[in-house]
Amino acid sequence: MKPTDIQTSATAGTGISPAGANASLLEKLFKLSERQTNVRREVIAGVTTFLTMAYIIFVNPNILAAAGMDKGAVFMATCLAAAIGCLVMGLYANYPIALAPGMGLNAFFAYVVVGEMGYSWQVALGAVFISGVIFLLLSIFKLREWIIDSIPLSLRQSLAAGIGLFLAIIALKSAGIVVASPATLVTLGDLKSIEAMLAALGFFIIVALSYRRMLGSVMIGILAVTVIALAIGKVEYSGLVAAPPSLAPTYLELDIAGAFEIGMISVIFAFLFVDLFDTAGTLLSVSDRAKLLDKNGKLPGMGKALMADSSASVVGSVLGSSTTTCYVESTAGITAGGRTGLTAVVCAGLFLLAIFFSPLIGMVPAYATAGALLYVGVLMTSGMSSIDWDDITEAAPAVIAAVMMPLSFSIAHGIALGFIAYAVIKTLSGRSKDVSISVYVLAALFIAKFAFF
Numbered sequence: 001m002k003p004t005d006i007q008t009s010a011t012a013g014t015g016i017s018p019a020g021a022n023a024s025l026l027e028k029l030f031k032l033s034e035r036q037t038n039v040r041r042e043v044i045a046g047v048t049t050f051l052t053m054a055y056i057i058f059v060n061p062n063i064l065a066a067a068g069m070d071k072g073a074v075f076m077a078t079c080l081a082a083a084i085g086c087l088v089m090g091l092y093a094n095y096p097i098a099l100a101p102g103m104g105l106n107a108f109f110a111y112v113v114v115g116e117m118g119y120s121w122q123v124a125l126g127a128v129f130i131s132g133v134i135f136l137l138l139s140i141f142k143l144r145e146w147i148i149d150s151i152p153l154s155l156r157q158s159l160a161a162g163i164g165l166f167l168a169i170i171a172l173k174s175a176g177i178v179v180a181s182p183a184t185l186v187t188l189g190d191l192k193s194i195e196a197m198l199a200a201l202g203f204f205i206i207v208a209l210s211y212r213r214m215l216g217s218v219m220i221g222i223l224a225v226t227v228i229a230l231a232i233g234k235v236e237y238s239g240l241v242a243a244p245p246s247l248a249p250t251y252l253e254l255d256i257a258g259a260f261e262i263g264m265i266s267v268i269f270a271f272l273f274v275d276l277f278d279t280a281g282t283l284l285s286v287s288d289r290a291k292l293l294d295k296n297g298k299l300p301g302m303g304k305a306l307m308a309d310s311s312a313s314v315v316g317s318v319l320g321s322s323t324t325t326c327y328v329e330s331t332a333g334i335t336a337g338g339r340t341g342l343t344a345v346v347c348a349g350l351f352l353l354a355i356f357f358s359p360l361i362g363m364v365p366a367y368a369t370a371g372a373l374l375y376v377g378v379l380m381t382s383g384m385s386s387i388d389w390d391d392i393t394e395a396a397p398a399v400i401a402a403v404m405m406p407l408s409f410s411i412a413h414g415i416a417l418g419f420i421a422y423a424v425i426k427t428l429s430g431r432s433k434d435v436s437i438s439v440y441v442l443a444a445l446f447i448a449k450f451a452f453f
Contacts, residue, residue, distance in 0.1 A: 046346025250320020
């Protein structure tokens with residue numbers, strides 16, 4: 001009997017064609033009709049989401065390479081962590097939200113934990129693993145709502161803005177636009193250099209295309225600068241398609257024991273804190289756009305979505321990547337009609353397909369991704385607009401947290417100083433009732449850290 005005969009007999013008498021059986025399976029898995037969508041719309045949405053966030057496969061290897069990690073292995077880890085995260089989100093949580101290694105935390109990983117603090121990238125991966133496990137436990141035992149509600153809204157809003165400023169200074173530094181100065185700490189670099197001019201051009205292209213709502217504007221900007229660099233001999237052509245690079249240099253190389261050092265506590269907290277609030281905020285904002293929130297403004301099954309995020313971070317650290325998190329770029333796919341996990345599954349498939357284009361990664365120079373970093377930084381600073389500027393006891397700690405991230409070159413220090421400022425300012429202003437017990441406890445721990453460690 002031919003395979004086609006077997007397939008025909010398997011569906012004979014059911015009134016379902018093979019194509020209909022596939023459609024029925026997708027309907028059962030993703031509840032397409034219930035969310036008023038169809039397969040074609042979900043596939044288009046998945047492709048749209050991928051194109052808006054695919055820049056991470058160029059940016060992440062460049063950033064983590066600064067920590068001494070193998071660029072090819074990080075490229076593989078980035079694609080696989082994103083694919084696994086998207087699959088879990090799509091198949092388990094059934095939401096059209098894609099995941100990948102997060103911007104900001106990858107820079108904190110490479111430039112602060114490894115570059116400034118002097119830890120090995122293996123220990124840094126161990127910290128990512130531990131923070132992911134803690135996040136997973138918080139999701140399982142449903143403690144995340146209590147933590148989120150106990151942290152002042154102004155500090156939460158300043159978090160993304162501070163990371164945005166942190167990314168901006170890293171972008172400007174990597175492009176040579178901002179350089180060190182013994183007199184003024186930082187000063188303007190050589191704007192006549194090819195690297196600075198191409199980085200600026202990339203940023204301008206990305207912003208202009210984004211304003212024109214061009215799909216994949218960030219990726220187009222990165223590739224445009226790379227092509228120009230190739231044309232003028234600044235980079236060497238190494239092909240487009242090849243067998244996937246080896247994952248061995250980073251796979252299972254994390255040092256969990258080393259991450260339990262006392263000095264790593266603030267680092268683990270920073271990874272956890274940023275991932276927790278960034279994920280919660282992204283989930284709610286993106287789901288609101290997709291009209292998936294209930295009448296109380298809550299996301300049904302948010303626990304599953306948070307578990308998908310935290311488990312992706314754990315798996316990503318094992319593979320060799322920094323924290324994996326939900327991407328706000330998922331909004332692009334939702335705008336295109338995505339309403340179910342099928343969107344995320346399609347995105348996962350495209351990340352897997354991307355592993356065959358590794359030669360591209362080797363050609364993309366750091367200054368080509370600097371424009372993308374600066375652009376993402378600009379977008380993230382918008383969080384400051386929601387702060388209550390009429391209440392100085394709210395605004396001042398928020399500004400301190402945001403500004404100290406780039407100035408101290410550390411997300412962890414910015415968070416710590418923001419908590420300390422909030423507790424002290426509120427108390428001295430006679431508004432101690434505004435401060436939760438958890439904020440006082442964290443502020444005391446941060447003061448002890450600065451005083452004794």
